[in-house]
Amino acid sequence: MSRILITGAAGFLGSHLCDRFIKEGYSVLGMDNFVTGDPRNLKHLVNHSLFDFIKHDVTKFIDIDGKLDFILHFASPASPIDYLKIPIQTLKVGSLGTHNLLGLARAKKARMLIASTSEVYGDPLVHPQTEDYYGNVNTIGPRGVYDEAKRFQESITMAYHRFHGVETRIVRIFNTYGPRMRLNDGRVIPAFMGQALRGEDLTVFGDGSQTRSFCYIDDQVEGIYRLLLSDYVFPVNIGNPNEISISDFAEEIIKLTNTTQKVVYKDLPFNDPMQRKPDITLAKKLLDWEPKVQRAEGMKRTFDYFKNLSKEDLHRSEHKDFTEYIT
Ligand code: NAD
Ligand code: UDP
Numbered sequence: 001m002s003r004i005l006i007t008g009a010a011g012f013l014g015s016h017l018c019d020r021f022i023k024e025g026y027s028v029l030g031m032d033n034f035v036t037g038d039p040r041n042l043k044h045l046v047n048h049s050l051f052d053f054i055k056h057d058v059t060k061f062i063d064i065d066g067k068l069d070f071i072l073h074f075a076s077p078a079s080p081i082d083y084l085k086i087p088i089q090t091l092k093v094g095s096l097g098t099h100n101l102l103g104l105a106r107a108k109k110a111r112m113l114i115a116s117t118s119e120v121y122g123d124p125l126v127h128p129q130t131e132d133y134y135g136n137v138n139t140i141g142p143r144g145v146y147d148e149a150k151r152f153q154e155s156i157t158m159a160y161h162r163f164h165g166v167e168t169r170i171v172r173i174f175n176t177y178g179p180r181m182r183l184n185d186g187r188v189i190p191a192f193m194g195q196a197l198r199g200e201d202l203t204v205f206g207d208g209s210q211t212r213s214f215c216y217i218d219d220q221v222e223g224i225y226r227l228l229l230s231d232y233v234f235p236v237n238i239g240n241p242n243e244i245s246i247s248d249f250a251e252e253i254i255k256l257t258n259t260t261q262k263v264v265y266k267d268l269p270f271n272d273p274m275q276r277k278p279d280i281t282l283a284k285k286l287l288d289w290e291p292k293v294q295r296a297e298g299m300k301r302t303f304d305y306f307k308n309l310s311k312e313d314l315h316r317s318e319h320k321d322f323t324e325y326i327t
Contacts, residue, residue, distance in 0.1 A: 003027040003067055005110075007058050007101065008074030010037030012181045013115070013173075013220065017072055018042065020221050022050045029064070033057040035089065035325045036077045041180050058097035059089075068108040070228065073101045074115045076150075080143065080269065081186030086322050087145040094149025095156070102160040105168075113169035113228045114157050116235060118276055119147045120172060128243075128277040131172065131235050141271040154235065161233055169227050174239025174278045178217030178298065179305035184316055188212070189299075192250060193306045196257035197314055206268030208247025213277045215240035216298035219291035226287040239278035240291040256299055 004021050008014035009030025014037070021028050022045065030042060030053040045051040056062065058075050076093045077083040083090040098114060105112040121129045122137035137147045160166040177189045184194065192202050215238070223238035244252070250263045283289045 002069040004070040005029045006072045007031045010041050014074040015041035016221050031056050036082050059092040062100050068110040071105050071110050071112040079185040079187045083146040090145045091149045094153045098153045106164050106166050111167040116170050116172045117150050118174040120151050123273040128279040130279040138271050143271050170235040172235050172237045175212050176215045176220040192253045196259040201261045201264040202250045203266050204250050204263050211243045211245050211275045213243045216293035223289045237278040243277040
């Protein structure tokens with residue numbers, strides 16, 4: 001039986017990956033320090049014979065008993081509001097955390113896949129974004145802590161591959177959504193859906209002409225699964241190319257949620273990318289992969305999840321308090 005370590009296991013993507021690999025018959029070891037994740041995302045797995053969990057901060061030395069065949073490194077704050085509140089932890093998890101995990105992969109002869117991001121393209125001057133575009137990132141801007149950590153993560157991963165022969169894979173994930181996102185993480189989908197459910201106006205940043213392309217979680221997990229098992233070492237975009245402006249998206253959510261609230265406009269955060277859409281030609285060719293879940297269906301499933309959360313979750317203070325994690 002293959003054994004896989006999944007970091008960031010208590011987060012949105014990580015918990016869905018745990019489910020998928022258990023379904024495929026892998027023995028899954030989850031690791032997380034809960035800084036932006038939630039243990040409740042894993043509660044259905046606690047007594048599963050194929051699941052084990054270690055509470056650990058991956059920026060500290062990692063010691064694992066027994067064999068490991070695969071590592072998925074998904075630990076990292078992922079929402080702009082999260083990584084702006086814990087910028088140093090964000091830089092450390094992408095750099096020190098990735099270094100520790102690559103060392104572990106080397107020692108165990110495991111194949112390691114890292115979660116990179118469309119943010120390596122920054123505010124892109126090429127549209128749609130292809131993997132050979134080097135990006136347009138402001139190193140010293142507020143988002144630089146995330147973007148540069150992820151760019152470093154890609155570089156050190158390629159260095160371990162070239163210098164030490166570690167088997168590595170790099171997925172560049174574009175905006176992904178679905179059940180188990182944290183309602184108060186500040187990303188646009190939980191933000192708009194939370195506002196609709198609380199009877200608040202929907203806050204569009206800037207004039208709403210900036211675009212994003214949203215991928216449903218099941219499609220993302222399928223792409224990652226296929227990439228891990230492929231033999232391709234360079235970065236691969238996984239996302240849904242169906243692009244929409246944020247103002248049109250707010251209108252879609254108003255219709256879906258049936259809210260009587262309206263859109264209000266707030267300042268655009270500094271360096272907020274103006275356009276984003278993956279070119280997925282490579283993933284189609286290499287992995288025979290493309291997204292299957294249309295936005296209308298994915299949004300409906302996601303809204304059903306948020307609707308069924310407790311009142312306490314819905315009204316939990318707007319953003320998470322990270323005090324205990326600041327080191
Ligand atoms: P998330 O915040 O839900 O999950 C991240 C998890 O990592 C959390 O459970 C958090 O507690 C854990 N974590 C953070 N720092 C840690 C540390 N030092 N040690 C151990 N655990 C730590 O975010 P997500 O959306 O699930 O994102 C997961 C990964 O995918 C991240 O690496 C993110 O950069 C990447 N990604 C996500 C998206 C997206 O749209 N969701 C897009 C691009 C890239
Ligand atoms: N956004 C918005 N209102 C919100 C939250 C986000 O208009 O309440 C915008 C944000 O400025 C960005 C887009 O929605 O242009 C996507 O933001 P998100 O934080 O989800 O992720 P990003 O793609 O910027 O990393």
